[in-house]
Amino acid sequence: MKEIEFKHKMAAHCESGTVTALLNHGGLEITEPMVFGIASGIFFGYFESSNFPFPMFIVRNKPGSIRKNIAKRLGVKFYTENFKKSQQGIDKLDSLLAEGHPVATQVDFYYMEYLPKYIRTHVNVHFLSIIGKNEKNYLVSDSYHREKAELGAEVLNKARFVGGYMAPKGFLFYPDYIPENIDFNKAIIKGIKKAAHDMIKLPVPFVGVKGIRKFARKVTGWPDLARDIDHLSHEIMKINIFLEDQGTGGAGFRFLYATFLQQAAQRLNDGQLEGMSKRMMAIGDDWRNISYFAAKIGKNRDLGKERLNELSQMINVMADKEQAFFSELYKMVK
Amino acid sequence: MMKEKEAYTKLNLPPMVLYVEKEDGTYGRTESVSYLADHYLDDYFDKRKKWDNDLKEQLDKGEISPVYYYMIMLELGEGDLASRVGISRRRLKKHFKMEAFEKMNLKMLKAYADVFDVPVSNMLHFIVIKEKDQEKLKISYQKSDNPYFTISKIETY
Numbered sequence: 229m230k231e232i233e234f235k236h237k238m239a240a241h242c243e244s245g246t247v248t249a250l251l252n253h254g255g256l257e258i259t260e261p262m263v264f265g266i267a268s269g270i271f272f273g274y275f276e277s278s279n280f281p282f283p284m285f286i287v288r289n290k291p292g293s294i295r296k297n298i299a300k301r302l303g304v305k306f307y308t309e310n311f312k313k314s315q316q317g318i319d320k321l322d323s324l325l326a327e328g329h330p331v332a333t334q335v336d337f338y339y340m341e342y343l344p345k346y347i348r349t350h351v352n353v354h355f356l357s358i359i360g361k362n363e364k365n366y367l368v369s370d371s372y373h374r375e376k377a378e379l380g381a382e383v384l385n386k387a388r389f390v391g392g393y394m395a396p397k398g399f400l401f402y403p404d405y406i407p408e409n410i411d412f413n414k415a416i417i418k419g420i421k422k423a424a425h426d427m428i429k430l431p432v433p434f435v436g437v438k439g440i441r442k443f444a445r446k447v448t449g450w451p452d453l454a455r456d457i458d459h460l461s462h463e464i465m466k467i468n469i470f471l472e473d474q475g476t477g478g479a480g481f482r483f484l485y486a487t488f489l490q491q492a493a494q495r496l497n498d499g500q501l502e503g504m505s506k507r508m509m510a511i512g513d514d515w516r517n518i519s520y521f522a523a524k525i526g527k528n529r530d531l532g533k534e535r536l537n538e539l540s541q542m543i544n545v546m547a548d549k550e551q552a553f554f555s556e557l558y559k560m561v562k
Numbered sequence: 563m564m565k566e567k568e569a570y571t572k573l574n575l576p577p578m579v580l581y582v583e584k585e586d587g588t589y590g591r592t593e594s595v596s597y598l599a600d601h602y603l604d605d606y607f608d609k610r611k612k613w614d615n616d617l618k619e620q621l622d623k624g625e626i627s628p629v630y631y632y633m634i635m636l637e638l639g640e641g642d643l644a645s646r647v648g649i650s651r652r653r654l655k656k657h658f659k660m661e662a663f664e665k666m667n668l669k670m671l672k673a674y675a676d677v678f679d680v681p682v683s684n685m686l687h688f689i690v691i692k693e694k695d696q697e698k699l700k701i702s703y704q705k706s707d708n709p710y711f712t713i714s715k716i717e718t719y
Contacts, residue, residue, distance in 0.1 A: 458613070
C-alpha cells in the first residue's frame with residue numbers, strides 16, 4: 229500500500245472533520261469547532277420529500293457549504309471537480325494520490341464497509357479523505373472511524389458514482405492554496421453573522437427557527453405516516469440518532485457550536501461571547517433531553533397523542549430558546 | 563452542562579466524537595458511544611426482524627414485489643430510489659406490485675439489484691439460514707465476469 233503521510237483523527241462531523249484534517253495537513257492549525265463555526269455550520273431544517281422515506285430534519289448547513297464558506301472567509305482555494313464519466317473520476321483520484329495529495333471525496337455512506345452495518349444508510353453526502361492505494365484497495369481516513377481503513381477499490385468507486393438524490397458524481401477536493409496571513413477575527417464574525425441570520429431571518433417556513441416550529445407542529449401527525457407502531461417507534465427513535473449520532477458531536481451540533489463560541493471568545497477576548505457559549509451549551513443539554521425522551525417513548529411504544537404533544541411542546545420550547553439566542557447573537561455581530 | 567464524565571465510553575461499541583465540558587470549564591472533544599446503540603440496539607434488531615418477516619409474508623402471498631421489500635428494508639425514499647435506478651417515480655411505484663414486476667426485463671432487474679447491492683438472483687429468491695445456525699454459517703457472494711451470474715457460497719465461520 230502506497231500511503232501518504234497523513235494525521236488521521238476522528239471528528240464530530242464528516243465534512244468539517246475532513247476539511248479540518250486537510251487544512252491541518254496543508255500546515256494551517258485550526259480546530260474542527262473553528263472550521264464549523266467560521267463556515268456557519270449550525271442550522272436547522274425540517275424536510276418532507278419523496279427523496280426521504282419519512283420526514284426528517286437536519287441540524288447543519290447544506291452539504292458542501294462548510295468547504296465553500298471556509299474558502300470564502302479564510303481565502304483558502306480548493307481544487308474541486310466532479311465527473312460525468314466514472315473512469316475519469318477514478319483516474320483523477322489515482323493521479324492526485326500518485327502526486328502525493330490526500331484527496332477528499334463525496335460518497336454514499338452505505339458502502340463504508342469498515343463501519344458496522346446497523347449505522348450505514350444510503351446518504352449521498354458523506355465526506356472522507358483518501359490517503360493511499362494499492363492494486364485492490366484505497367486507504368481511507370474517515371472522521372467516523374477510529375483507525376485508518378482499507379476499502380475495496382470497486383466498493384469506493386461504487387460509493388462515489390451511485391445515482392440518486394444529491395448523487396456524488398465522484399466529487400473530489402483538496403486545498404491547493406492556503407494563505408499565510410488569515411484574518412481569523414473577521415472570519416469568525418462573518419461566520420457567526422451568517423449562522424444567526426440563517427437561523428432567524430430566512431423567509432422559508434421549514435428552515436432555521438421556523439423549521440424547529442414546523443418540526444414541533446408536524447411530529448404529532450407522524451402516526452398517520454407510519455406503517456405501524458413499530459415503524460413509528462423507529463422514526464421517533466431516529467430523532468435521537470439525528471441529534472446525537474449522525475456526526476453531530478452531540479445535541480444536534482449545539483455542543484460543537486458552543487465550543488466554537490468559546491474558542492472565538494478567547495481569540496476575540498470577548499466576555500459576552502463567552503457567556504453565549506455557555507448558553508449554547510445549555511441549549512445543547514435541552515436538545516439532549518429531547519433526544520433521550522424520544523428514545524425512551526419510542527422504545528416503550530408510548531406514542532399516544534398525549535406523549536407526542538409533550539414531545540411537540542418540548543421542541544417548541546427549543547424554538548423559543550433558539551429564537552432568543554440567535555437574535556441576541558445577531559445583534560452582537562451586526 | 564454536558565460533562566466529560568457523563569459521556570458513555572463502552573469499548574464494545576464503535577466510538578464517536580462528542581463535545582463536552584471538561585473539568586477545567588473549557589469545552590472540547592472526547593470519545594463516546596451512541597446512547598441509542600448502547601441502550602436500545604436489541605429493539606432496533608427486533609423491529610427489523612419483524613419487518614423482514616412481515617414483508618416476506620406479503621411477498622409470499624404476492625401482495626408486494628421484491629422491489630418494495632428491499633426499498634423498505636434499506637429505508638430508501640421513493641424519489642431517491644427511482645433516481646438511483648434511472649426511472650420515473652411513477653414507474654417505480656408500479657414495480658411495487660407483482661403484476662408489473664413480472665413483466666420487468668433482466669436489464670431492469672439488474673439495475674435494481676445493483677442499487678440494492680445484492681446479486682440479481684436475490685431479486686427472485688432468498689437463502690435463509692436458520693437462527694440457531696446463524697453464528698456458524700454465513701453466505702458470501704462471488705462475482706464473475708458475467709454481470710448476471712454470481713456464485714453464492716454458504717461457508718462456516
